[in-house]
Structure formats: C-alpha cells, structure tokens
Amino acid sequence: MLKLDSLVIANGDFRLSADFEVPLGCKVAVIGPSGAGKSTLIGAIAGFQTVESGRILWGGRAIEQDQPGQRPVAMLFQDGNLFPHLTIAQNAGLGIRPDLKLTADQDMAVLAALDRVGLSGMGGRKPGELSGGQQSRAALARVLVQDKPLVLLDEPFAALGPALKGEMLDLVDALLRETGATLLMVSHDPSDARRIADQVILVEGGRAHAPVETHGLLDNPPPALKAYLG
Amino acid sequence: MAHRAQPVSAKPGIGAALCVAVLILGSLLAVVLRAEAGRGLGPADWQAVQFTVVQALLSAGLSVGLAVPVARALARRRFRGRRMLITLLGAPFILPVIVAVLGLLEVFGRSGWISQLLGAPVQIYxxxxxxLAHVFFNxxxxxxxxxxxxxxxxxxxxxxxxxLGAGPREIRTLLEYPMLRRAVPGxxxxxxxxxxxxxxxxxTLGGGPRATTxxxxxxQAFRFDFDLGRAALLSCIQIGLTVGAALVALRVSSGDGFGAGLDRPVQRWDGQGLGLRVLDxxxxxxxxxxxxxxxxxxxxSGVPGLARLPGSVWNAALWSVMVALASTAILLLLAVPIAAAIAVGRQRLELAGLLGLAASPLVIGTGLFLMIHPIADPFAFALPVTAVVNAVMALPFALRILVPRARQVVAEFGRLGMMLDMSGWPFVRFVLLPRMRAQIGFAAGLAAALSMGDLGVIALFADPEVATLPLQIYRLMGAYRMEAAAGGSLLLLVLSMSLFWIFDRGGRWHAET
Structure with missing residues (x-):
C-alpha cells in the first residue's frame, strides 16, 4: 500500500500537499489542470522532487529519503525513456541490472519481455529505428523486467495517436494484471481514466485529493473537477 | 535543494580539480614570492603589456567576426569534402606554431607568394x-x-x-541567435x-621593443639574463591580465541546451536562395x-629535406610522440571527471580549468623551475614537466568541449539513469562516456596535437641533450640549417595531424557530427 502522510512537496515556490492512501494493486489516474502539479506528485514519489515535510510510505516503510533507484518504483517519463545509443535489448536489460551484466536467464527474461510487448526479434535495433509506438513498447518491456511493485506513468503516450494510445493503455492494463503492480498514471484525458483506472486522484489548487472511484467521480464531478472537464 | 541525488559522483572531478589547482597555484605562489616588486616596471615592460593587450583584442575580434559567417555557411551547406574541411579547420589550432609560421612566411613573407605577386616585398614582422598569425590560428x-x-x-x-515554413531569417531568430548568444562570447x-x-x-614574428609580448x-629575462626576479615580476603581470580574461570567459559562457533529440542526422531545408549560396x-x-x-x-618546402633528416630530428620526434601521448592521458584523467562534476552542479570547478588559461605556460614553467631549482636540476625534468604543463594548458579547451555535452547528457538522461539505479559507474560507462564519445575524441585529439607541437615551456627547460621536435626545429633554424628545419617541420606536421585525426575520428566513428 502506498501512503502519503501529510506530504508537502516543494518545486521552486510551488507547494503541493497530499495526504491519502492508495490500495495495493489499484490502478489510479492522476488528473487535473495543466500546471496543477500532477507531474510534481509523481516525481516526488519517484524521488525527483524535494519533499519538504511529511512522509511517503510503501508497505509501511518510509521511502522519501531513498535514492530514486532504490525505491520500489518503475517510472516512464513524458519523453527520453530510452537511451538512443543503446539497443532495445540493452535498454530493457538495464531494468534488471544497471551494469548490464546479465546472466543467461536474465537475457532470456529480456527476450521474453520484448516478446510480451510485441517486439519479437527487434532487440538488436536502436530506438531511432523504431516507430513511436514501438519505442513505447520497448520502454514497457523494461518496466516489465524491472518488476517493481509501483509503476508511475507521467504521460509517456501523450505523443501517440488515440488508437495507439488506447492500445498502449490496454497493454499496460494487461501487464499490470499479470504482475499485480500498483499504478499511478498522469493523464489529461478523462477517457484514459475510464479506460483502465479503478480510481482517480484530482490535483488542483495546491492539493492532491484522495483517490475516488473513477466512474462515480467522472459521472458526478464535484465543482472543481467539473470546471476542469468543462 | 540541499543534496539532490545525482547520477554521477562529483568526487573524482573535485579531486582532479584540486590536483590542477595545487599545481598551478603552487607555481604562481613560487613566482609571486620570487618577484621583485620594488624594482617596478621599465618602459620596455609597459610596452610589452600594451602590445599584448592590443594584439589580443584585434586577434579575438577579427577571428570570431569572420568565424560566424564561415560557421553558418558550413552548418547549412552539404557538399563534397565538407567533412574534410571541418577536420582541416582543426588543423591551424593544433598546428605546431613553428610550422605554421614557416608556412605564413612562405605566403605572406618578404619573399613570399604575395610579395612576388605584388612585385613588392610585404612587411610581415x-x-x-x-x-595575422593569430587570426590564422584562431x-x-x-x-x-x-x-x-x-x-x-x-x-x-x-x-x-x-x-513551419521558416526561412533563413526566421531560423536565425528562432534557433541561430539564441545559439550564437551562448557560443560567441565564449x-x-x-x-x-x-x-x-x-x-x-x-x-618568431614579433620581437624587438615594439612587438614583444x-x-x-x-x-628573454629567463634565458638571456637569467634574471629570475624580473621573469617572476613579469609573470605576475601576465597572471593579472589572464585572470581578468578568464573571469570574463567564465561569466559569458553559460546557457541551456537545446533539449533532447533522437540522434537523427541533421538535414537543412533553409538558405536555398542564390544570394545566400554565393555568400556561403x-x-x-x-x-x-x-x-x-x-x-x-x-x-x-619540406619535402626536399625529408629524405635527409638528421638522426637528432628522429630522436626528437620519438620524444615528442611519447610526451604527447602521456599528456593526452593526463588530460583525459583530469578533464572527464571535472566535466562530469560540473555537469552535476559543481559549477565552480570550471575555475580549475580556467586556471590553466590564467596561468600561461611560461608562467607555470617559471614557477616550476623556481620550485624544482633548490631541490634538483630542473633541466632533468624537461620532458615530464612538458607533458604535465601541456595537459593543464589543454584543460580549458577540453572542458569547453566536454562540459556542455556532459550537462546535456545529465539533463536528458540523469533522471532515467537514477530511476534505473545506474548512479555511479554504470551511468558513466553506459551513458555518459558513450554519449560524450565524439567530444572526448575531439578533446583528446586537441591535447595530443597541442602537446606534440608545443614550443613553450620546453624552451625554458631546454637542455642540449634532450629536445622535442619543435625545439629541435627551432634550433636548426637558429643554426641556419633551413632545409633540415623545413623537413623536420613537415614531419612534425604529419605527426601532429595524424595524432589529432586518430583521436577525433575515433570519437566520431559511426556518429553524425
């Protein structure tokens, strides 16, 4: 279970507060207006934002002082998720061992992950040789082998077309069903939330609100959300 | 942001910068302690100061003013031999000064090509x-x-x-002016x-009371008069001037990168008009x-003498290659860690690099001589001192090449590396070094060739037994053995360029530059 305990995140002069829990295995969409702090919230959980006060707990253990790589977190950023000079297999393999000293079994795991995301036989290619959708799949293969219990998506599919984005979200949904990981996913689009999220966190006015059941919230939005949804 | 996590440790860079600082500040201290300030500056010394500043201002203005249109032309044109020309552009900077001066004399000298063309001797001294020589180099x-x-x-x-349909003018305001605002002052x-x-x-081209730096x-104070006090005093003035210039350099050179690209080859669609093509x-x-x-x-002029080079020239060439390789290794061990440390926020380490600019080779040489003199025979250390001083001298240029790229790599991939727990050696090995390869190759090439052609500190520490190739050529010229000097120059040219080419090319292998 992810617990944000009286958390205040600092990003320059901006402050974002959060105080709630996310159940284990839950898929949560983080929505809200531009600049409200959705990425700041995700970034703090991943360890890229300064925590001013409060705690971040995973399974009861405080993680807010841990290095980003030491946290139980696999994250995809808006862009720059792959190293352009490394092959797809190496990019994915970094999720298992950051020094890329993989055993034969681990190599097999990388191949299996690439197969699983639909990139069979493309392990030797560089990211620049792949389409946008394939690059997203490669990044998801790495998330798969990272095998972390908490997956954070900071709109990694925003540049893809609606059909492709939907396809990626379905793939994420399927992968998470297999691994049982918890998901926090930043999104601009309420239909993304409807598509795979069990719950929604609304970020606005310097606050990340506690997660609420998706359909109930979107069908009967409170005033702040209504203003955002239009 | 007290101690934000970073993908690379700054410690090795801080250590390297400390080594450089100790070496340079140590020699500066030795110089300052030895300087006889009470004696004051003679009129000849003041003239040297004035000449130094005036020629440097003229040289910098002309060099950069001409460089902008040339660089723009090279950036937006693709033509056969472009890559070769860009490699060639590296040549004069790393061209041994003594070789280039011989070449400039052949073209612009009293009995050079231009003089013959005009039918009247051109005065070059x-x-x-x-x-002219400085613009040629810079x-x-x-x-x-x-x-x-x-x-x-x-x-x-x-x-x-x-x-977006941007023409040359829009490209200028959108992309080129912001870039130039970062690049030109530096x-x-x-x-x-x-x-x-x-x-x-x-x-070689100055000299005399009216053209002495x-x-x-x-x-001259050192070799002709062995007046260490005056040499030290002049060194102090040199330090003051160059520290000032270095501080300016530090202030004017910073800015943001252009963000991440996907390593696609650069193609240009602008500047197809006839006027611009003729201009370019x-x-x-x-x-x-x-x-x-x-x-x-x-x-x-060098080919005829090449077949009959004296053995002393070949010996000197061997020494020079060894000094150059040692110097390159020292440089990389200093520059790469410092660049990485600067990239993760230790801005002030750039000072360590600029110390190399602030302290000229002859000033450091004088300082090292003063330090070694009481303990041992300084002339016995001629070659190691040359290798170290050359590395330190190349450091500012190496950092100027490495730091922007290191910053860019950390900005683009630092978060991803940290999320993947790659902090430390894995990030250095799999991300930083591979993505900096072209810049490292370029820096190493510069360092090797600069050291190969250096005629500076070695002239102070000269000893009749051991000489580097440039010094040997200078000696041959002094002895009026012009054919051997010209042959040696050609050999030096070939060796310097080969070293540069191997490193620079090695770094850009399989990479669009």
Missing amino acids: GLHGVV LPLATRLILQGWQEIPAERFRLAAQ ALAVVFAICLTSFAVAL IELAIY GGMIGLATAFLVLPLIAIVL
Whole structure:
C-alpha cells in the first residue's frame, strides 16, 4: 500500500500537499489542470522532487529519503525513456541490472519481455529505428523486467495517436494484471481514466485529493473537477 | 535543494580539480614570492603589456567576426569534402606554431607568394604579422567552437522549423541567435585569452621593443639574463591580465541546451536562395584558401629535406610522440571527471580549468623551475614537466568541449539513469562516456596535437641533450640549417595531424557530427 502522510512537496515556490492512501494493486489516474502539479506528485514519489515535510510510505516503510533507484518504483517519463545509443535489448536489460551484466536467464527474461510487448526479434535495433509506438513498447518491456511493485506513468503516450494510445493503455492494463503492480498514471484525458483506472486522484489548487472511484467521480464531478472537464 | 541525488559522483572531478589547482597555484605562489616588486616596471615592460593587450583584442575580434559567417555557411551547406574541411579547420589550432609560421612566411613573407605577386616585398614582422598569425590560428578554432553550437541544435529543431515554413531569417531568430548568444562570447573570451599568452608567434614574428609580448619578455629575462626576479615580476603581470580574461570567459559562457533529440542526422531545408549560396560559397572558399595556402607552402618546402633528416630530428620526434601521448592521458584523467562534476552542479570547478588559461605556460614553467631549482636540476625534468604543463594548458579547451555535452547528457538522461539505479559507474560507462564519445575524441585529439607541437615551456627547460621536435626545429633554424628545419617541420606536421585525426575520428566513428 502506498501512503502519503501529510506530504508537502516543494518545486521552486510551488507547494503541493497530499495526504491519502492508495490500495495495493489499484490502478489510479492522476488528473487535473495543466500546471496543477500532477507531474510534481509523481516525481516526488519517484524521488525527483524535494519533499519538504511529511512522509511517503510503501508497505509501511518510509521511502522519501531513498535514492530514486532504490525505491520500489518503475517510472516512464513524458519523453527520453530510452537511451538512443543503446539497443532495445540493452535498454530493457538495464531494468534488471544497471551494469548490464546479465546472466543467461536474465537475457532470456529480456527476450521474453520484448516478446510480451510485441517486439519479437527487434532487440538488436536502436530506438531511432523504431516507430513511436514501438519505442513505447520497448520502454514497457523494461518496466516489465524491472518488476517493481509501483509503476508511475507521467504521460509517456501523450505523443501517440488515440488508437495507439488506447492500445498502449490496454497493454499496460494487461501487464499490470499479470504482475499485480500498483499504478499511478498522469493523464489529461478523462477517457484514459475510464479506460483502465479503478480510481482517480484530482490535483488542483495546491492539493492532491484522495483517490475516488473513477466512474462515480467522472459521472458526478464535484465543482472543481467539473470546471476542469468543462 | 540541499543534496539532490545525482547520477554521477562529483568526487573524482573535485579531486582532479584540486590536483590542477595545487599545481598551478603552487607555481604562481613560487613566482609571486620570487618577484621583485620594488624594482617596478621599465618602459620596455609597459610596452610589452600594451602590445599584448592590443594584439589580443584585434586577434579575438577579427577571428570570431569572420568565424560566424564561415560557421553558418558550413552548418547549412552539404557538399563534397565538407567533412574534410571541418577536420582541416582543426588543423591551424593544433598546428605546431613553428610550422605554421614557416608556412605564413612562405605566403605572406618578404619573399613570399604575395610579395612576388605584388612585385613588392610585404612587411610581415610586427603587430600585423602577429595578428595575422593569430587570426590564422584562431579563426578556425572559433569556427569550430561556433559550428559545434550549430550542431548541438538537434536535427528535430531544423525539421520543425522547416515544417513551419521558416526561412533563413526566421531560423536565425528562432534557433541561430539564441545559439550564437551562448557560443560567441565564449569563443571571443577563449581567443582573447589564447592570444594574451602568445609566445612562439611573438618569438618568431614579433620581437624587438615594439612587438614583444609579456610571455616573450619572460623568456628573454629567463634565458638571456637569467634574471629570475624580473621573469617572476613579469609573470605576475601576465597572471593579472589572464585572470581578468578568464573571469570574463567564465561569466559569458553559460546557457541551456537545446533539449533532447533522437540522434537523427541533421538535414537543412533553409538558405536555398542564390544570394545566400554565393555568400556561403565565398566564405567557405576564402577561409579555405587562407588556411590551406600556408599548409601547401610547408609541404612544398619540406619535402626536399625529408629524405635527409638528421638522426637528432628522429630522436626528437620519438620524444615528442611519447610526451604527447602521456599528456593526452593526463588530460583525459583530469578533464572527464571535472566535466562530469560540473555537469552535476559543481559549477565552480570550471575555475580549475580556467586556471590553466590564467596561468600561461611560461608562467607555470617559471614557477616550476623556481620550485624544482633548490631541490634538483630542473633541466632533468624537461620532458615530464612538458607533458604535465601541456595537459593543464589543454584543460580549458577540453572542458569547453566536454562540459556542455556532459550537462546535456545529465539533463536528458540523469533522471532515467537514477530511476534505473545506474548512479555511479554504470551511468558513466553506459551513458555518459558513450554519449560524450565524439567530444572526448575531439578533446583528446586537441591535447595530443597541442602537446606534440608545443614550443613553450620546453624552451625554458631546454637542455642540449634532450629536445622535442619543435625545439629541435627551432634550433636548426637558429643554426641556419633551413632545409633540415623545413623537413623536420613537415614531419612534425604529419605527426601532429595524424595524432589529432586518430583521436577525433575515433570519437566520431559511426556518429553524425
């Protein structure tokens, strides 16, 4: 279970507060207006934002002082998720061992992950040789082998077309069903939330609100959300 | 942000910077302690100060002013031989000064090609000769520095601009002016600082009371009069001047990168108008002629002597190659960690690099001589001292090449690396070094060739038994053995260029530059 305990995140002069829990295995969409702090919230959980006060707990253990790589977190950023000079297999393999000293079994795991995301036989290619959708799949293969219990998506599919984005979200949904990981996913689009999220966190006015059941919230939005949804 | 996590440790860089600081500040201290301030400056010394500043200002302004149109032409044109020309642009900067001066004399000298063409002898010695030589050396350096700025604009930006229907003018305001605002002040400051510490050019094309730089005055006080007190006093003035220039350089050179690209090859769609094509072609043609003619002259005059080189020249060549390789290794061990540390926020380490600019080779040489003198025979350390001093001298240039790229790599991939727990050696090995390869190769090439052709500190520590190749050529010239000097120059040219080419090419292998 992810617990944000009286958390205040600092990003320059901006402050974002959060105080709630996310159940284990839950898929949560983080929505809200531009600049409200959705990425700041995700970034703090991943360890890229300064925590001013409060705690971040995973399974009861405080993680807010841990290095980003030491946290139980696999994250995809808006862009720059792959190293352009490394092959797809190496990019994915970094999720298992950051020094890329993989055993034969681990190599097999990388191949299996690439197969699983639909990139069979493309392990030797560089990211620049792949389409946008394939690059997203490669990044998801790495998330798969990272095998972390908490997956954070900071709109990694925003540049893809609606059909492709939907396809990626379905793939994420399927992968998470297999691994049982918890998901926090930043999104601009309420239909993304409807598509795979069990719950929604609304970020606005310097606050990340506690997660609420998706359909109930979107069908009967409170005033702040209504203003955002239009 | 007290201690934000970073993908690379700054500690090795801090250690390297400390080594450099101890070496340079130690020699400066030795110089200051030895200087006889009470004696004051004579009129000749003041003249040297004035000459040094004036020629450096002229040289920097002319070099960078001409470099901008040349770099722009090279950035937006694709033609056969372009890559070769860009490699050639690296040549004069790393061209051994003594070789280049011989070449410039063949073209612009009293009995040179221009004089013969005009039917009247051109006077090359003095201020304009020194400035001419400095522009010859620094126009290409400035062009490459600015061209690198152009090439750091990702291909995607040009594609986007072309897609938006941007013409040359829009591309200028959208992409080029912001880049130039970052690149030009830095280039100006570097050229100015280089020219402040000009020694070998002044030694060969200047001289006399009206065209003596401070460096040359130090050398003369040291070698001719063995007046260590005066050499030290002049060194203090040199330090003051160059520290000032270095501080300016530090202030004017910072800015943001152009963001991440996907390593697509750069293609340009702008500047197809006839006027711009003629302008670009003309700039490229003129710059090429200015750079190539002296080099051709060296080759033509050097070939006859090459077959009958004395054994002393071959010995000196061997020493020079060993000194150059040692110097390159030392440089990389210093520069790469420092660049990484600067990239993760230790801005002030750039000072360590600029210390190399602040302290000229002859000043450090004087300082080291003063330090070694009481303990041992300084002349016995001629070669190791040369290797170390050359590495430290190359450090500012290496950092100027490495730091922007290191910053960019950390900005683009630092978060991803940390999320994947790659902090430390894995990030260095799999991300930082591979993505900096082209810049590391370029820096190593510069360092090797600079060391190979250095005629500075070795002239102070000269000893009849051991000589590097440039020193040996200088001696042959002094003994009026011009054929052997010309042959040795050609050998030196070939060796320097080969070292540069191997490193630079090695770094750009399989990479669009």
